[in-house]
Amino acid sequence: MYIIKLNAIDSTNTYLKDLSTVALPIDYTVVVAELQTKGRGQMGAKWKAESGKNLTASVFKRLPYFSITEQFYISMAVSLALIKALRTFKIPQLRIKWPNDILSADTKLCGILIENVIKNNNLQGSIIGFGLNVNQKFYNNLPQASSMSLVSGVIYNKDEVLSEVLKQLKIHFDLLESKQFLEIKTEYESLLFRKNKPSTFRTSKNDSFSGIIQGVTENGQLQVWTEDGVIKTFDLKEIKLMY
Template identity: 75%
Template sequence: MYIIKLDAIDSTNSYLKDLASVTLPRDYSVVVAEVQTKGRGQMGSVWDSESGKNLTASVFKRLPNFIITNQFYISMAVSLAIFKTLNHYNLPQIRIKWPNDILSADKKICGILIENIIKSNKIQGCIIGLGLNVNQKTFENLPQASSMSLLTGVIFDKDEILSAILEQLKFYFNSIETENYAEIKREYEAVLFRKNKPSTFRTSKNDSFSGIIQGVTETGELKVWTEDGIIKTFDLKEITLLY
């Protein structure tokens, strides 16, 4: 394991992408920063984090000749690794909000951004970026955000948490490498936020509808039992699950 610790950087994911553009980094190379000036989230969103309070890191995982159509299993495996890690810290009601936000007590505490390195139509490796709210106490204009410390009253050691996450990542990537896909999907769906509960969704056209989450497809679309009595599938660009 190779860990690079930085005081400040624009984005830990961008740092690893620059390295990978020259040659693939070592397996489980890690970049950790006390502050990211341009931290990124899903769909181009910005990840806002108080300096020194949270775990902002990226991990490079080599995946030689991994089939692109299986890429959502990477997302599920990473989500489960974070989920299992946080379970050890007595956080309340941890769930995975599709596709890979981590919630505790219905509040977002971790965002994940996965960027794949593709060559000859095969994935050669992935960059796993994570922003975990650890010891931050205030979140201005972010009513759905919280932190491990706010939820438990405990101040945590970020290095200890990172080490635990890396151990869980190794476990779940071993499951990927042994093609234990059915078990990964079963575990993921078992802890999916609002599964089997009536929920409200907003479409890309800003329309709202009600439905019940049934699970996910192997390629990552959300399966929703809609009001008209049929199960429809949606990708990330098509709908947003409202809290």
């Protein structure tokens, strides 16, 4: 494992992406920054974190054994790795808000952004970026945001947290390599936020509807039992689960 520590950078994902355009980084190359000036989330969302208080990092994982059609299993495995890491620090009521936000109860602790490196229609590797709120206490105009410290009352050593996250990532990528897909998907679905509960969704056209989350497809679409008694599938761009 090769760890690069930086004081400030625009984005740890972008740093690894730039490296990978020249040559594939060493397996488990890790980039950690005290501050990201242009941190990114799903769908181009901006990720803002207070300098020095949180864990903003990206990991490069080579995936020579993996098919492009299996990409969402990477997201599921990474989500589970973060959940397992947080459990070791006694963070309660952990859930995954589809596709891969990590919550404690109904507040967000961690965002994940996975960008796959594909060349000649082959999956070369994956850049796994995560922003984990560790010791930050104040979130202006972000009522759904929280941190490990706010949830537990404990101040954490970020290096210890990073070490546990990397340990769990390795465990879960070993599961992927051994094709433990059913186990990964079953556990992921069991942790979905608001699964089997009536929920409100907003479409890309800004319409709202009610439904009940049933699970996900193998390619990551959300399965929702709708009011007309039909299970429908939705891509990330199509709907948003409201809190």
